[in-house]
Amino acid sequence: MERYGGSDTEGDNTPLLHRGHEDKVTRDFQCVVTEPVRAPACCSSRYGLALLSSLGFFVVYSLRVNLSVAMVDMLNNTHQSSTNHSSSVCPAHANPARPKHNHTARVYDWDSETQGWILGSFFYGYILTQIPGGYLSGRYGPKWLLGFGILVSVVFTLLTPVAADLGASYLIAVRVLEGVGEGVTFPSMYNMWAAWAPPLERSRLLTITYIGAQLGTVVALPLSGEICFYLDWTYVFYIFGAVGLVWFVLWSFLVFDSPNTHPRISEQERLYITNSLKNELSTSASHIPWRAIVSSRALWAIVVAHFSYNWTFYTLLTLLPTYMNDVLGFSIQQNGLLSALPYVGCAVFAVLSGQLADYLRETCLYRTATVRKSFSVVGMIGPAVFLVAVGYTGCNYTLAVTFLTISSALGGISASGFNINHLDIAPSYAGILLGITNTFGTIPGMVGPVIARALTKQNTIDEWQTVFYIAAAINLFGAAFYTLFGRGTVQPWAVHASYSHGD
Template sequence: MESRGSDMDCKEQQQKPLLHRERKDNIHPAPACCSARYCLALLSSFGFFVVYALRVNLSVAMVDMLNTTHQAQDNHSSSVCPAHPSPARPKHNHTASVYNWDSEMQGWILGSFFYGYILTQIPGGYLARRLRPKWLMGLGILGTVVFTLLTPYAADLGGSYLIAVRVLEGVGEGVTFPAMYSMWAVWAPPLERSRLLTISYIGAQIGTVVSLPLSGEICFYLDWTYIFYIFGVVGLFWFVLWAFLAFDSPNTHPWISEQERVYIMGSLKKELSPLGGHIPWQAIVTSRPLLAIVVAHFSYNWTFYTLLTLLPTYMNDILGFSIQQNGFLSALPYLGCALLAVLSGQLADYLRETCCCPTVTVRKSFSLVGMIGPAVFLVAAGYTGCNYTLALTFLTISSSLGGVSASGFNINHLDIAPSYAGILLGITNTFATIPGMVGPVIARSLTVNNTIEEWQTVFYIAAAINIFGTIFYSIFGRGNVQAWAVSYTPQD
């Protein structure tokens, strides 16, 4: 039976994408310009900009939140390579409070976000299917914004209060990706998924690109508290736009054209199962295609979170760069990632629609490039010594190539089970959050002496995990809608 099922999968994967078959039913693509679906992509991209800006800004603010006298006792006060001073700038008087948190407390504060984030991944996917995903997404980010605005007050109360606030921020952000996947399940035509989702999620990379250098400038010219106030206000502005301009489905959108509504709903009618029905939990948790995405997502995020949380440390402690003096250099890898994510989305949909390339081939090929490429250049960066230009180049290429995977395993949830995409994303993102919790801790435990050789070990581990995830996904990944995701009748 297993062999027969595998043969059927292979035959299905060689078929033309669903939309090609449905065009025989007089379903014609609707223009992209000024369309409701691309408006949703831009609006959700702005939302993920807010999400990641609020996530990473504490890493920069932490530098100014610490008592400089207390910081001077840190063993890592100087870099391995000669420092690269920036042009002198006038000093400004800062009135914000500073704190005497030791390195252990700093670690708990910086990592506390992920402990809340991991809690709401699977519940977020379940609630997005049962409730209105628009408001789950909106209220999740609004909650994060509110706690961001309270961050300076929590810090004044004590480190434990700040940890609690960061955990609650993570709880709010945890529902955002599952909720958005549930919305795309009913908004994204099959042959436009790569383009729409990469536009949507590029906001996360842009949020990192903007937040890192801008937070440094805010710290310098104002003080660290304004980082949370300014980005918090931006988040409130997004919520107003989202409340009035986003809608759960094409059928509930008051301004969508009839051509676009028919195009979207017609192209998805054979892929979606009725909402509110029985959720096939057993089939979901035993699905090998889903397990393949879990392993790939976990593996990719190990490298991603290693760079996200430790790249500023590596640039400062090894290469002699200060993130606040060279914020753009710290953000450069994420800019490259954002650009390649969008380009890869265009190419992936072109290959599927114009070249009739099987979905599974596209997903596996883009995952291969987006995971093996970063592994190779990450290891190479560890052997550049104090050649900071070459090191930064390799780190930028490594992170940029990771953007290609956005059109690989990352979208595959919608390919294999669009009706349950939010739940599937919640499951995979739960496991993919673990690297953010343990990866940096393991990396710092391996770099106690802060030598280049120790950092090489960190990069080797990340690369090995990436390669393993690529191989596993290449073997077990699938590109067709699974039988249990289309119709399911519970057994007596």
């Protein structure tokens, strides 16, 4: 890594509001920035927001991934066995007897192509509300847009069993509408943190928030398997939907759009947050520099990285339970637990990377751009290498699960790379930027499962190797592009309004 102090025409070597450098003059705008007095983290409103938003993303991802496990149990196994050469490529594991009462739910004769469309349908709705979510949450406030977005997703999750009984097309429609609701969540949350996160606490606060997504995956996958085993697949959607309703009540009463509108925040914390951000946020909420945004190389670097990383992430998210069942021969009960293991590692590495990234920027004086690029490279190339390795483990169950776990764990490091970079380059428009990048990042979720299932009709190991190679190649390209064009400082177009009066 390159330490702070070298020349850089982009100004990336200037840590924002660095502690210990009072009255620091930034080169980009010759503006004096005095360090605000830090407010304690313990029992603070900003860390309370981080925990509650983490629970929100726990709900979001549990609703998103539960179908991946339930799908295994929703299919007519007799029909599946007749359409494939065997129930799995590798010898099946010894499975405990399932309780007889869990066979009350209907099963369906969906072929692999239909399964791919069902698993990918969520993202067709998800992509529609990314940019509108960023714009509307910035204009009207993120709290209620995010809250109602998740509530919509919860309602359609509860309707999933009814839709499945009506037919695959109805289930696809319900999943699309569920995606429409969830599409506003990430852009809204970025706008929330643009008003709440002091610059040198961004990595910590955002990784706490987004670890909820990993934990939602970690809990939902094995728990869905257990629910299918002891009850039936319909309860997967009822139970997680109920958790979502509880979260919405908590969010409604405990969260506020900004420190200035929070009735219970301490004055010290309010001043700490607002003073930290006063030289980064645009004073004009009505003017959005669309031309500068869409032509920004810093933004397109994030777009490419986001798209590339998500190809691998969504491939595993939607198809890992299928791979565990059709290739490795794990039962529904074993499937959920083993499918969750990779995301345990991802959650741990995401939190650790957030702490390390802020430490390197604040204490060791590494440039923001250097930190973001380094974490992105490790978090994208590492997963690519181990994902390819999975295809060569054959029926070595231990090695396959180990490599999948390492691949996803290393992916967690990118949480402190390109994932947070929106707030570095344009905090005022972070929600809009996230909407743009997540729009492109959603495309892999739409087409990835369809392409993967089209390539794995016979569920052979060779077919799955092709799927893994494609994902790894896209990841490598994204890492290289972001390394070349990524930036770490607030871009001039993002703060122009703040310095338009004689500065």
